[in-house]
Amino acid sequence: MKQNLRPMRIAVVGATGAVGKEMLPILEARGFPVAQLVPFASARSEGKVVSFRGHAIRCQVLKPGCFQGIDMAFFDASDAISKEWALKAAEAGAWVIDNSATYRMDPDVPLLVPEVNGSLLKKRVAEAKKPKNKLGAKVRILAGPNCTTAQLVMVLKPIDKLASITRIVVSTYQSVSGAGAAAMDELAAQTVGMFNQKKPQPKVLAHQIAFNCIPHIGGFKEGGYTSEEIKVAQESRKILGLPKLKVTCTAVRVPTFSCHAESVNIQTKKKFKIAAVRKALAAFPGVIVQDDPSKNIYPMNQTSEGDLVESATGRDAVYVGRIREDDSVPNGMNLWIVSDNLRKGAALNAVQIGEALLEHL
Ligand SMILES: NC(=O)c1ccc[n+]([C@@H]2O[C@H](COP(=O)([O-])OP(=O)(O)OC[C@H]3O[C@@H](n4cnc5c(N)ncnc54)[C@H](OP(=O)(O)O)[C@@H]3O)[C@@H](O)[C@H]2O)c1
Known part of the structure; x- marks a missing residue:
């Protein structure tokens, strides 16, 4: 990040949620130039305290002029909140970094994973600086992808550069934190309840999640795919700039609290050597190769004492x-990806977009 940046007033909408809670310590740890933090949450949380740099700050509700x-x-709230408030924030002069799905596929809004396509920001900022830009306040809206897509494109980008990807088949193993704080509470309550002979009563997810896998994330759409599966295909194509990339996905919710795992089958146009793939992945910023089957080394959500690798959580x-x-x-390959969906999949990626934006402002 550029040094000596003017400290700014930063709003976090959804500061009490799974992503928002992760965002505050990330802003703090990365030294984001925050002069004042303004946390927003729903009316349920009005006055609730969040902690930032050792200060207790009360959450506010969204209201005209806020x-x-x-x-x-x-x-970091929801599609509905972004639909209602993101443009208002941009009209008030703020740069908006939206983690909801609202603007991701909007052709006028860049969908960003900075390591992959952060270069788009230079042009965006130049457009925003024009006295009469084509998009008006919307020029200040930037989108972050779905958590499953963010970690996927980080791995696809260097492989595409090496050998030109033509088709991918993705199967996901997604933690409950991907469905928000309420789903995390649901898994915890069901797990404890089942050890106490209580029948699970699903409210947030479609079925019992404790000790179960649910092949259903988002709503079912035409052709039998879920909205999550469709997002993975559409958002990956947009971020990678590969509109014709063939993608098929099955998204599954599994009873873990953090991290999404993905089994990915990739086909490329050009021949490749696996050693070259490993090298390209290891050289890509933000990607760590954990791959030594002889020592049981491969990515995992959690690790315990004696494991030779760090966990992704x-x-x-x-x-x-x-x-x-x-x-x-x-020209086919298989690989296994794990990343913390609340960090690279959401909060960290958004903060990195903010950092990349500051480079150009
Ligand atoms: N979870 C992930 O891995 C992930 C990854 C990528 C993108 N996203 C996106 O990030 C957003 C947040 O997801 P999440 O998982 O953090 O959800 P969450 O845990 O359910 O949190 C939602 C947040 O929105 C707040 N909120 C609800 N209604 C509001 C209102 N009327 N005004 C202001 N704030 C309001 C909630 O406040 P209360 O606490 O007061 O209810 C809470 O802070 C969603 O758009 C989601 O699609 C999530």
Whole structure:
């Protein structure tokens, strides 16, 4: 990040949620130039205290004029809240970094994973600086992808550069934190309840999640795919700038609290050597290769004493392993990706967008 930046007034909308709670310590740890933090949550949390740099700050509710004087607003609430408030924040003069799905596929809004396509920001800022830009206040809206997509494109980008990807088949193993704080509470309550002979009563997720896997994330759409599966395909194509990339996905909720794992089968146009794939992945910023089957080394959500690798939970990297050739197709490979969905999948990625933006402002 540029040094000596003017400290700014930063809003976090959804500061009490799974992503918002992760965002505050990330802003703090990375030394984001915050002069004042303004946390927003629902009326249920009005006055609730969040902690930032050792200070207790009370959450406010969104109301007309609430973004006046805000320089940058992170939206971590919901599609509905972003639909209603993101443009208002931009009209008040703030740069908006939206983690909801509202603007991701909008052709006028860049969908960003800074390591992959952060270069788009230079043009965006130049456009915003024009006295009469084409988009008006919307020029200040930037979007972050779905958590599953963020970690996926981090791994696809260097492989595409090496060998030109033509098709991917993704199967996901997604933790409950991807469905927000209420889903995390639901898994905890069901797990404890089942040890106490209580029948699970699903409220947030469609079925019992304790000791279960649910092949259903988002709503079912045409053709039998879920909205999550469709997002993975559409958002990956947009971020990678590969509109014709063939993508098929099955998204599954599993009873873990943090991190999403993905089994990915990739086909490329060009021939490759697995050693070259490993090298390209290891050289890509934000990606860590954990791949030594002889020592049981591969990415995992959690690790325990004696394991030779760090777990992905609470860390920034996208971990990749089990990298191997798929000899059932020409130019095929398989790999396994794990990353903390609340960090690279949401909060960290948004803060990195903010940092990249500051480089150009
Ligand atoms: N979870 C992930 O891994 C992930 C990844 C990528 C993107 N996202 C996106 O990030 C956003 C937040 O997800 P999450 O998982 O953090 O959800 P969450 O845990 O359910 O948190 C939602 C947050 O929004 C707040 N909120 C609800 N209604 C509000 C209102 N009327 N005004 C202001 N704030 C309001 C909630 O406040 P209360 O506490 O007062 O209810 C809470 O702070 C969503 O758009 C989601 O799609 C999530």
